[in-house]
Amino acid sequence: KNQVEQSPQSLIILEGKNCTLQCNYTVSPFSNLRWYKQDTGRGPVSLTIMTFSENTKSNGRYTATLDADTKQSSLHITASQLSDSASYICVVSAVRGGSYIPTFGRGTSLIVHP
């Protein structure tokens, strides 16, 4: 069964600090891995997408890494801001017979304190 596990479940940091969120997956056949940011009461917004051959992808202060061999990804947030407080969701996609099959992680809830 395809699974995406995220850790930690929740995280509290001080404004200006860095943090790293983890995503482990058992999804096959792997197509790509995407990180979303979901603000409270809103829909998810895509931050980065990575395919099998990509190791690192940045979007401003967000940097995602992918190790396809160990099936692990991380999202590093640099110099956190209060607006980074949100849930961060890892989504791994597989394609079978032309069908689209996304598997969503449960998310990591990040709180940034002033």
Place this chain on the structure above:
Amino acid sequence: NAGVTQTPKFQVLKTGQSMTLQCAQDMNHNSMYWYRQDPGMGLRLIYYSASEGTTDKGEVPNGYNVSRLNKREFSLRLESAAPSQTSVYFCASSGSTRPQETQYFGPGTRLLVL
């Protein structure tokens, strides 16, 4: 440019009642999706429509029906609501169902079934 809009924002139903959740997008996207998000769980795909005139089941289709009314609109119907369908429902759209396409999410509909 509103993106993806959903109505209603909130709804309370009694067990056995029916209702239709509406979704519309103004990005000229071919593909549209319905997800549900439950506390402590990742988003799960209910149904999707790869293009106007087609619909396919996702991971959790039981108890739901969908209609792709036209290219812009994709509705989700609960024929006989059950408490287990209490959830937040998100509609999304993308250019196609290829996993590398970014999905754009609506703000969600919060449904409580008593």
